[in-house]
Amino acid sequence: MEYVAVRCAAKDCKAMQTVKMVVTGPFAAGKTEFIGSISEIAVVRTERKISDETRAVKAQTTVAMDFGRITIDQDLVLYLFGTPGQRRFDFMWEILSEGMLGFVVMVDAVRPETFREARSILDTFRKYSETPFVVAANKQDHPDAWSPEDMKIALGLDDGIKVLPCIASQKESVKYVLLELLYSILERVQD
Amino acid sequence: MALKGNLRDFSLHQLLNLINLAHKTGALTVKPEKAANSSNGHSAPAALFFREGRLIHAFYEGKPARLTDVLVQVGRLTPEQAQAVRQRSRIDTDKELGLLLIHNGFLSQNDIIQGVRGYLLETVYHLFTWSAGDFRFEPNELPPEERITVPLSLENVILEGNRRQQEWERLLDEIPDLDVSLRFAERPSHIRNISLTREEWQVISFINARNTIRQIGEYLMLDEFQIRRVTHGLKQNGLIELMQSPRAEPAIPKAPLPGVKLSRGVLLRIIDGIRRR
Numbered sequence: 001m002e003y004v005a006v007r008c009a010a011k012d013c014k015a016m017q018t019v020k021m022v023v024t025g026p027f028a029a030g031k032t033e034f035i036g037s038i039s040e041i042a043v044v045r046t047e048r049k050i051s052d053e054t055r056a057v058k059a060q061t062t063v064a065m066d067f068g069r070i071t072i073d074q075d076l077v078l079y080l081f082g083t084p085g086q087r088r089f090d091f092m093w094e095i096l097s098e099g100m101l102g103f104v105v106m107v108d109a110v111r112p113e114t115f116r117e118a119r120s121i122l123d124t125f126r127k128y129s130e131t132p133f134v135v136a137a138n139k140q141d142h143p144d145a146w147s148p149e150d151m152k153i154a155l156g157l158d159d160g161i162k163v164l165p166c167i168a169s170q171k172e173s174v175k176y177v178l179l180e181l182l183y184s185i186l187e188r189v190q191d
Numbered sequence: 192m193a194l195k196g197n198l199r200d201f202s203l204h205q206l207l208n209l210i211n212l213a214h215k216t217g218a219l220t221v222k223p224e225k226a227a228n229s230s231n232g233h234s235a236p237a238a239l240f241f242r243e244g245r246l247i248h249a250f251y252e253g254k255p256a257r258l259t260d261v262l263v264q265v266g267r268l269t270p271e272q273a274q275a276v277r278q279r280s281r282i283d284t285d286k287e288l289g290l291l292l293i294h295n296g297f298l299s300q301n302d303i304i305q306g307v308r309g310y311l312l313e314t315v316y317h318l319f320t321w322s323a324g325d326f327r328f329e330p331n332e333l334p335p336e337e338r339i340t341v342p343l344s345l346e347n348v349i350l351e352g353n354r355r356q357q358e359w360e361r362l363l364d365e366i367p368d369l370d371v372s373l374r375f376a377e378r379p380s381h382i383r384n385i386s387l388t389r390e391e392w393q394v395i396s397f398i399n400a401r402n403t404i405r406q407i408g409e410y411l412m413l414d415e416f417q418i419r420r421v422t423h424g425l426k427q428n429g430l431i432e433l434m435q436s437p438r439a440e441p442a443i444p445k446a447p448l449p450g451v452k453l454s455r456g457v458l459l460r461i462i463d464g465i466r467r468r
């Protein structure tokens with residue numbers, strides 16, 4: 001193998017910077033959908049068929065993680081990591097949360113039976129990192145969706161926490177959630 | 192009479208076969224050659240001890256191999272626990288250290304044996320990745336009395352060692368250079384049903400144009416064999432690609448861990464970038 005010494009002028013020799021955000025939440029909350037709506041690469045869906053009791057909800061679940069990419073400019077890339085929905089993959093959470101800029105907790109607004117689980121996931125992630133986060137009240141296009149205000153109460157969240165309406169299949173909605181998270185992050189940065 | 196030679200001419204495989212078949216007792220020291228690729232970065236000579244054809248003890252020269260050191264290395268004991276135990280015992284025999292560990296409820300006897308076993312195996316397997324180096328077998332030389340010995344039959348060691356040696360050679364072919372960085376594959380859409388190990392996850396979370404494979408390995412405390420294996424696995428799955436041009440000078444000398452301290456400027460760029468999508 002031959003090596004070419006890469007020496008470049010200081011001007012165009014900036015290193016590429018990558019930042020990451022994590023998308024978490026209970027099983028079938030819409031994490032994969034969310035990342036897929038905004039990522040420029042096909043989301044790596046490491047999905048597989050699921051057991052009978054959960055099949056009623058959907059046929060496939062993410063067994064490892066999803067990741068998506070958003071190129072901001074020539075030397076800045078944002079990665080979105082989606083956590084697997086099933087708790088037996090918890091061990092990955094801490095690894096995924098390492099160095100994250102912030103996180104989104106996706107909650108299925110149509111399935112209040114998952115709210116308790118969502119709260120527990122949220123609390124776990126807060127323990128890993130003090131980075132800002134937002135809660136996405138997903139599937140607002142569904143007639144039975146709970147409103148973000150009601151969900152905030154049901155989840156027992158403080159007033160200061162953003163619970164945002166979301167439709168993960170719509171890019172504009174995903175952008176809105178990410179931007180709200182970024183604004184929260186910006187507030188904490190003092191230059 | 193001592194047996195002397197070089198691994199280039201008489202491989203570890205052949206040596207161990209001989210020791211096994213002839214039920215030899217004694218010490219084998221191996222000194223890796225500088226140029227020889229060593230999978231765990233050890234360039235210190237290693238010593239292996241045998242009793243009647245079974246491996247009983249091993250260490251790298253200059254590296255303490257007391258029971259507590261060994262157990263820390265294989266992750267059975269924390270450095271703090273090891274220190275606590277050592278402070279309580281003035282005599283430094285493994286037997287005494289072992290008893291203290293058991294009495295303090297740190298480990299069971301079985302944990303200790305499994306730990307020592309694991310250490311022995313790791314050491315001897317690493318030697319299989321040394322392609323060249325002078326060796327010397329000194330008959331009837333045994334480890335220092337105060338050290339614990341766990342006898343291991345050589346047959347399986349030879350088989351597994353050979354497998355590792357072949358894997359190591361293949362990995363060297365596939366990933367000759369650790370000073371390149373990794374990137375996510377552009378078109379990973381054909382991927383289905385892969386399940387990743389914890390180590391693969393850890394490596395993935397450090398993928399970044401500025402981190403070389405070597406830096407990721409060092410940060411995660413994986414040796415060259417392990418980091419190559421993990422990287423190769425991810426590459427096989429189509430998840431990642433190696434960046435082609437190696438850097439002459441890394442932009443940042445030490446592995447830049449994914450940090451969260453972003454400047455306002457960078458944040459504003461991200462915000463702008465997302466708005467424009």
Ligand SMILES: Nc1nc2c(ncn2[C@@H]2O[C@H](COP(=O)(O)OP(=O)(O)OP(=O)(O)O)[C@@H](O)[C@H]2O)c(=O)[nH]1
Nearest residue numbers: 027028029030031032033061062085139167168169
């Ligand atoms: N109506 C509606 N359906 C959605 C929305 N977001 C996701 N879904 C559907 O909800 C189901 C679950 O979405 P996924 O993105 O697979 O959920 P997930 O959180 O990745 O699930 P796991 O990986 O199994 O935990 C799928 O059938 C999606 O099509 C939404 O905003 N509105």
Ligand SMILES: [Mg+2]
Nearest residue numbers: 031032061062
């Ligand atoms: Mg998913």
